[in-house]
Amino acid sequence: MLLLSWDETFSVGVAQIDDQHRQLIDLINKIHTARADGNESAVIRRVIFQLFKYATHHFSEEESLMRDNNYPDFQTHYKEHEFFISRLDAIATHFGQGEIQVAGETFRFLVDWLLDHILTVDKKLGRFLIEGDRAK
Ligand SMILES: [Fe+2]
Known part of the structure; x- marks a missing residue:
């Protein structure tokens, strides 16, 4: 599987959200690279935690934008x-318990969910x- 690369089709038209989506894609690519290189589980676990932290931060920013603008959905x-x-x-818990590699299915889930979410719900x-001229 190839690395994901950002292009304009992913843009939701709001710079703040797009920048954060780029970071999420970078982190998923890091997991991909770590898997492909056969890296030890500690490396993969660290990236999964980074992804967890960053996704939490990004989602809360999107949710603030939604709340502030009374978003109906x-x-x-x-x-x-x-x-x-x-x-x-x-996934992070499995790694905390000593899992040593990201299964293909798990990785596929991360990629598919993120792309589908950006292309539909975030757009x-x-x-x-x-x-509504609400994008600042
Ligand atoms: Fe979202």
């Missing part, structure tokens, strides 16, 4: 974030912010 969007965080938490939020 807040609940649906928030639930998606919660789902991803709970999956990441479970919808981006359109709402732009249309």
